[in-house]
Amino acid sequence: MRVLLVEDDPILAGQLAEEFSLAGYVVESAHNGVDGHHLGAVEAFDAVVLDLGLPQMDGISVLKKWRAAGRSMPVLILTARDAWHEKVDGIDAGADDYLAKPFHMEELLARVRALIRRAAGHASAEISCGPVVLDTRSGRVSLDGRSLTLTSHELRVLSYLMHHKGEVVSRTDLIDHIYAQEFDRDSNTIEVFIGRLRKKLPPELIKTARGLGYRLVCPE
Ligand code: CA
Numbered sequence: 001m002r003v004l005l006v007e008d009d010p011i012l013a014g015q016l017a018e019e020f021s022l023a024g025y026v027v028e029s030a031h032n033g034v035d036g037h038h039l040g041a042v043e044a045f046d047a048v049v050l051d052l053g054l055p056q057m058d059g060i061s062v063l064k065k066w067r068a069a070g071r072s073m074p075v076l077i078l079t080a081r082d083a084w085h086e087k088v089d090g091i092d093a094g095a096d097d098y099l100a101k102p103f104h105m106e107e108l109l110a111r112v113r114a115l116i117r118r119a120a121g122h123a124s125a126e127i128s129c130g131p132v133v134l135d136t137r138s139g140r141v142s143l144d145g146r147s148l149t150l151t152s153h154e155l156r157v158l159s160y161l162m163h164h165k166g167e168v169v170s171r172t173d174l175i176d177h178i179y180a181q182e183f184d185r186d187s188n189t190i191e192v193f194i195g196r197l198r199k200k201l202p203p204e205l206i207k208t209a210r211g212l213g214y215r216l217v218c219p220e
Contacts, residue, residue, distance in 0.1 A: 001024075001025050001026070001046040001047070001116055001156070001159060001160065001163075001177060002025065002026040002027075002028070002044065002045050002046050002176065002177045002178075003020055003025045003026070003027055003028070003045060003046060003047050003048065003049065003112065004028050004029075004030065004036070004039055004040055004043075004045045004047075004048045004049070005017060005020065005027060005028070005029045005030070005048075005049045006029075006030045006031075006033070006035075006036030006040075006048065006049065006050045006051055006054065006059070006062070007029075007031070007049070007051040007054075007078070008031050008032060008051060008053070008054050008055055009051075010031070013029055013031060015105070016029075016049065016105075016108075017029050019105045019108075019109065020109070020112075023109055023139075024139050024152060024155065024156065024159075026156070026177065026178060026179060028043070028045070032054055032055045032056040032057070033054040033055065033056045033057025033058055033059065033061065033062045034056040034057050035056075036050065036054065036057075036059075036062055037057055037061075037062040037065055037066070040062070040066050040071060040073070041065070041066060041069060041071060043176070044073075044173070044176045044177065045073050046073065046074075046116050046119070046163075046177060047073060047074045047075070047076065047112050047115050047116050047119075048073055048074070048075045048076070049075075049076050049078065049108065049112065050062060050063060050075055050076070050077050050078065050095075051077075051078045052077055052078065052079055052080070052086055052090065053080065059077060059078075059090075060086075060089050060090060060093050063075055063077070063090065063093045063094055063095060064093045064094070066094070067093065067094035073119070074096040074097075074112075074115035074116065074118070074119045075094065075095050075096055075097075076095065076096060076097045076098065076099060076108070076111055076112060076115060077090040077095045077097075077098045077099075078098070078099055078100075078101055078103070079098050079099070079100050079101065080100070080101060081100045081101055081102070082100070083100075086098075087100075096115050096118075097111050097114075097115055099111060110137075113125070113136050113137065116136075116163065117136055117163070120163040120164060122163070125137050127162045127163065127165070128218075129162055129165050129205065129216055129218035130202065130205065130218045130219040130220075131143055131144045131202065132148075132162075132201060132202075132205065134158065134159060134162045136159075139155060139159070141155065141158060143200075143201065143202075148200055148201075150197075150200065151196075153178060153189075153193055154193050154196055154197055154200075156177070156178040157174060157178055157190070157193045157194065157197060158197055158201075160173070160174060160177050160178065161206065161214065161216040162216065164216070165216040165218050166215065166216065166217070166218065167215065168209045168212050168213050168214070168215045169213050169214055169215065169216075170212060170213035171190050171191075171213055171214075172213075173213065174190050174213070174214075175190060194206060194214060204217070205217060205218070
Protein backbone atom coordinates (compact mmCIF):
# COMPACT_ATOMS: atom_id res chain seq x y z
CA MET A 1 0.00 0.00 0.00
CA ARG A 2 1.29 3.41 -0.94
CA VAL A 3 0.68 6.53 1.14
CA LEU A 4 1.32 10.20 0.54
CA LEU A 5 2.27 12.24 3.61
CA VAL A 6 1.93 16.02 3.27
CA GLU A 7 3.33 17.72 6.37
CA ASP A 8 5.60 20.75 6.60
CA ASP A 9 6.87 20.32 10.16
CA PRO A 10 10.22 18.57 9.60
CA ILE A 11 10.19 16.63 12.88
CA LEU A 12 6.64 15.37 12.51
CA ALA A 13 7.18 14.65 8.80
CA GLY A 14 10.21 12.52 9.67
CA GLN A 15 8.30 10.61 12.36
CA LEU A 16 5.39 10.00 10.02
CA ALA A 17 7.64 8.70 7.24
CA GLU A 18 9.46 6.41 9.65
CA GLU A 19 6.34 5.00 11.30
CA PHE A 20 4.51 4.38 8.02
CA SER A 21 7.60 2.72 6.52
CA LEU A 22 7.93 0.49 9.58
CA ALA A 23 4.26 -0.41 9.21
CA GLY A 24 5.04 -1.69 5.70
CA TYR A 25 3.79 1.18 3.55
CA VAL A 26 5.53 2.65 0.55
CA VAL A 27 5.86 6.31 1.59
CA GLU A 28 6.06 9.46 -0.51
CA SER A 29 6.43 12.75 1.33
CA ALA A 30 5.76 16.37 0.43
CA HIS A 31 6.55 19.34 2.63
CA ASN A 32 4.41 22.04 1.08
CA GLY A 33 0.96 22.27 -0.48
CA VAL A 34 2.13 22.74 -4.07
CA ASP A 35 4.34 19.62 -4.13
CA GLY A 36 1.72 17.66 -2.20
CA HIS A 37 -1.02 18.65 -4.61
CA HIS A 38 1.13 17.72 -7.61
CA LEU A 39 2.00 14.25 -6.27
CA GLY A 40 -1.61 13.49 -5.36
CA ALA A 41 -2.82 14.76 -8.74
CA VAL A 42 -0.52 12.63 -10.89
CA GLU A 43 0.34 9.52 -8.86
CA ALA A 44 -1.69 6.69 -7.41
CA PHE A 45 -2.00 6.44 -3.62
CA ASP A 46 -4.04 4.16 -1.38
CA ALA A 47 -4.34 6.90 1.24
CA VAL A 48 -3.17 10.43 1.99
CA VAL A 49 -2.35 12.10 5.30
CA LEU A 50 -2.75 15.82 4.72
CA ASP A 51 -1.80 18.57 7.15
CA LEU A 52 -4.01 21.64 6.74
CA GLY A 53 -1.54 24.37 7.71
CA LEU A 54 0.93 24.18 4.82
CA PRO A 55 3.18 26.69 3.05
CA GLN A 56 2.47 27.68 -0.59
CA MET A 57 -1.02 26.14 -0.71
CA ASP A 58 -3.15 25.28 2.33
CA GLY A 59 -4.43 21.74 2.82
CA ILE A 60 -8.10 22.58 2.24
CA SER A 61 -7.24 24.06 -1.18
CA VAL A 62 -5.11 21.02 -2.01
CA LEU A 63 -7.98 18.69 -1.13
CA LYS A 64 -10.59 20.74 -3.03
CA LYS A 65 -8.42 20.70 -6.14
CA TRP A 66 -7.95 16.93 -5.96
CA ARG A 67 -11.66 16.29 -5.53
CA ALA A 68 -12.59 18.76 -8.28
CA ALA A 69 -10.24 16.83 -10.58
CA GLY A 70 -11.91 13.53 -9.65
CA ARG A 71 -9.10 12.21 -7.43
CA SER A 72 -10.95 9.94 -5.00
CA MET A 73 -8.24 8.38 -2.82
CA PRO A 74 -9.04 8.37 0.93
CA VAL A 75 -7.67 11.46 2.67
CA LEU A 76 -7.16 11.93 6.39
CA ILE A 77 -6.57 15.53 7.44
CA LEU A 78 -4.49 16.65 10.40
CA THR A 79 -6.13 19.60 12.12
CA ALA A 80 -5.07 21.97 14.86
CA ARG A 81 -6.39 21.03 18.26
CA ASP A 82 -9.80 22.54 19.12
CA ALA A 83 -10.18 24.00 15.61
CA TRP A 84 -13.61 22.50 14.99
CA HIS A 85 -14.18 24.74 11.98
CA GLU A 86 -11.15 23.12 10.30
CA LYS A 87 -12.77 19.72 10.68
CA VAL A 88 -16.02 21.00 9.16
CA ASP A 89 -14.19 22.72 6.30
CA GLY A 90 -12.09 19.62 5.72
CA ILE A 91 -15.05 17.26 5.59
CA ASP A 92 -16.91 19.66 3.30
CA ALA A 93 -13.82 19.72 1.07
CA GLY A 94 -13.90 15.92 0.76
CA ALA A 95 -11.83 14.56 3.67
CA ASP A 96 -12.66 11.00 4.74
CA ASP A 97 -11.40 11.33 8.29
CA TYR A 98 -9.54 13.74 10.54
CA LEU A 99 -7.25 13.68 13.53
CA ALA A 100 -6.40 16.63 15.76
CA LYS A 101 -2.80 17.39 16.67
CA PRO A 102 -1.16 16.21 18.84
CA PHE A 103 -2.16 12.61 18.16
CA HIS A 104 -0.91 9.14 18.94
CA MET A 105 0.84 7.54 15.97
CA GLU A 106 -0.98 4.25 16.70
CA GLU A 107 -4.31 5.98 16.26
CA LEU A 108 -3.25 7.56 12.98
CA LEU A 109 -2.03 4.19 11.65
CA ALA A 110 -5.29 2.52 12.73
CA ARG A 111 -7.40 5.19 11.05
CA VAL A 112 -5.42 4.98 7.81
CA ARG A 113 -5.73 1.17 7.78
CA ALA A 114 -9.49 1.54 8.24
CA LEU A 115 -9.72 4.12 5.42
CA ILE A 116 -7.85 1.82 3.04
CA ARG A 117 -10.03 -1.15 3.96
CA ARG A 118 -13.25 0.82 3.60
CA ALA A 119 -12.12 2.23 0.24
CA ALA A 120 -11.71 -1.38 -0.87
CA GLY A 121 -15.16 -2.27 0.54
CA HIS A 122 -14.00 -4.21 3.61
CA ALA A 123 -15.43 -3.21 6.96
CA SER A 124 -13.51 -5.78 9.03
CA ALA A 125 -9.82 -5.65 9.98
CA GLU A 126 -9.36 -9.09 8.46
CA ILE A 127 -9.71 -9.75 4.75
CA SER A 128 -10.12 -13.33 3.68
CA CYS A 129 -9.91 -15.11 0.38
CA GLY A 130 -10.91 -18.75 0.73
CA PRO A 131 -8.38 -20.33 3.12
CA VAL A 132 -6.14 -17.22 3.12
CA VAL A 133 -6.65 -14.53 5.76
CA LEU A 134 -4.83 -11.19 5.91
CA ASP A 135 -4.89 -9.36 9.23
CA THR A 136 -4.51 -5.73 8.14
CA ARG A 137 -3.53 -4.66 11.68
CA SER A 138 -0.52 -6.94 12.03
CA GLY A 139 0.23 -7.56 8.36
CA ARG A 140 0.14 -11.30 9.07
CA VAL A 141 -1.17 -13.81 6.61
CA SER A 142 -2.48 -17.25 7.42
CA LEU A 143 -3.40 -20.22 5.26
CA ASP A 144 -5.88 -22.71 6.74
CA GLY A 145 -5.20 -21.11 10.13
CA ARG A 146 -1.43 -21.55 9.91
CA SER A 147 0.82 -18.50 9.78
CA LEU A 148 2.56 -17.93 6.43
CA THR A 149 6.03 -16.44 6.15
CA LEU A 150 6.19 -13.82 3.39
CA THR A 151 8.87 -11.30 2.45
CA SER A 152 7.88 -7.64 2.67
CA HIS A 153 7.42 -7.39 -1.11
CA GLU A 154 5.41 -10.62 -1.29
CA LEU A 155 3.20 -9.25 1.48
CA ARG A 156 2.71 -5.94 -0.36
CA VAL A 157 1.71 -7.71 -3.57
CA LEU A 158 -0.66 -10.08 -1.76
CA SER A 159 -2.12 -7.29 0.37
CA TYR A 160 -2.88 -5.19 -2.70
CA LEU A 161 -4.50 -8.18 -4.43
CA MET A 162 -6.52 -9.01 -1.28
CA HIS A 163 -7.79 -5.42 -1.01
CA HIS A 164 -8.87 -5.71 -4.68
CA LYS A 165 -9.96 -9.34 -4.74
CA GLY A 166 -11.98 -10.33 -7.77
CA GLU A 167 -10.70 -7.35 -9.76
CA VAL A 168 -8.05 -7.43 -12.47
CA VAL A 169 -4.98 -5.64 -11.15
CA SER A 170 -2.44 -4.57 -13.75
CA ARG A 171 1.32 -4.92 -13.35
CA THR A 172 1.54 -1.14 -13.47
CA ASP A 173 -0.91 -0.88 -10.55
CA LEU A 174 1.17 -3.32 -8.55
CA ILE A 175 4.41 -1.50 -9.36
CA ASP A 176 2.85 1.85 -8.36
CA HIS A 177 1.60 0.47 -5.07
CA ILE A 178 4.51 -1.61 -3.88
CA TYR A 179 7.61 0.36 -4.86
CA ALA A 180 8.82 3.76 -3.74
CA GLN A 181 9.25 6.26 -6.55
CA GLU A 182 13.03 6.09 -6.69
CA PHE A 183 13.11 2.29 -6.72
CA ASP A 184 14.06 0.43 -9.87
CA ARG A 185 10.58 -0.37 -11.16
CA ASP A 186 11.17 -3.46 -13.23
CA SER A 187 7.85 -5.11 -14.05
CA ASN A 188 9.57 -8.51 -14.36
CA THR A 189 10.09 -8.50 -10.60
CA ILE A 190 6.29 -8.48 -10.16
CA GLU A 191 6.15 -11.80 -12.00
CA VAL A 192 8.79 -13.16 -9.66
CA PHE A 193 6.78 -12.14 -6.57
CA ILE A 194 3.59 -13.59 -8.09
CA GLY A 195 5.45 -16.83 -8.84
CA ARG A 196 6.66 -17.08 -5.26
CA LEU A 197 3.19 -16.33 -3.87
CA ARG A 198 1.70 -19.04 -6.06
CA LYS A 199 4.10 -21.53 -4.47
CA LYS A 200 3.12 -20.47 -0.95
CA LEU A 201 -0.64 -20.21 -1.59
CA PRO A 202 -3.13 -22.52 -3.29
CA PRO A 203 -1.86 -22.08 -6.87
CA GLU A 204 -5.31 -21.50 -8.42
CA LEU A 205 -5.90 -18.41 -6.25
CA ILE A 206 -3.93 -15.93 -8.36
CA LYS A 207 -5.12 -16.04 -11.96
CA THR A 208 -3.27 -14.41 -14.83
CA ALA A 209 -5.48 -12.18 -16.96
CA ARG A 210 -3.44 -12.41 -20.15
CA GLY A 211 -2.13 -9.04 -21.26
CA LEU A 212 -3.98 -7.28 -18.42
CA GLY A 213 -2.51 -8.42 -15.12
CA TYR A 214 -3.64 -10.60 -12.26
CA ARG A 215 -6.86 -11.42 -10.47
CA LEU A 216 -7.34 -12.97 -7.05
CA VAL A 217 -10.14 -15.50 -7.35
CA CYS A 218 -11.56 -16.51 -3.99
CA PRO A 219 -13.53 -19.74 -3.53
CA GLU A 220 -16.59 -18.87 -1.41
CA1 CA B 1 1.68 22.55 9.38
